[in-house]
Amino acid sequence: MTKRSRVAFGLIAAAGAFLPMGVFATSAQAASGTNIQIKQNALIAATTCYTFVGAEDEDYCNEGLPMGSSRTVALPPKATEVVIDLKIAHSGEWKDSIAVDTSRNHCIAVGGTLFDAWLKETDC
Numbered sequence: 001m002t003k004r005s006r007v008a009f010g011l012i013a014a015a016g017a018f019l020p021m022g023v024f025a026t027s028a029q030a031a032s033g034t035n036i037q038i039k040q041n042a043l044i045a046a047t048t049c050y051t052f053v054g055a056e057d058e059d060y061c062n063e064g065l066p067m068g069s070s071r072t073v074a075l076p077p078k079a080t081e082v083v084i085d086l087k088i089a090h091s092g093e094w095k096d097s098i099a100v101d102t103s104r105n106h107c108i109a110v111g112g113t114l115f116d117a118w119l120k121e122t123d124c
Contacts, residue, residue, distance in 0.1 A: 029054065030075040030102035036082060037105070037124065038062070039070045043113045045089035052079035064089035065110070075102050086110060086119050 040046050048071075049061040055078035062071055075082060079102045086096045095117040100106045107124040110117065 030077050030079045032077065034075045034102055034105055036073045036075065036084070036100065037070060037107045038065065038073065038084075038110060039107065039122070040065045040067055040110045042110045042117050043067060044117055046110045046117065047087050047089045048110070049085045049087075051083040051085070052076050053081040053083065055079045082106075084108060084119060086117055088114060088117065 036050075038048055045064040045066055047061055047063050048065065049059070050073060051059050052075065055076040058076045058079075062073075065071060081099055081101055083097060083099045085094055087094045095112075096119045098108065098119040098121065100108075100121065105124055107122045109120050109122045111120065112118045
């Protein structure tokens with residue numbers, strides 16, 4: 001890298017450090033008809049909670065989803081991201097969390113056991 005390139009890169013990096021982070025944030029909202037499918041494969045009764053970033057008034061939880069079942073969750077139009085939290089049904093212990101964008105459909109698998117439950121994005 002030449003001295004001129006290093007100087008230019010340094011100036012760009014320094015300018016970026018002083019800009020508010022919101023400048024780089026996406027404002028894309030959920031595409032019409034997008035959803036998340038949750039497939040419950042774990043040896044637990046899973047509770048999944050959804051935080052719809054940008055549409056917080058529509059957050060909710062699915063309680064006690066039994067093994068072998070699935071559920072489809074429609075994304076609210078104002079949502080820009082979805083955070084899914086997993087806990088064992090009827091317990092206060094959170095086991096895992098995953099965040100996905102709202103630009104397309106997503107499939108999430110719940111797996112594991114009582115001691116190591118997890119969330120993982122899969123192919124639809």
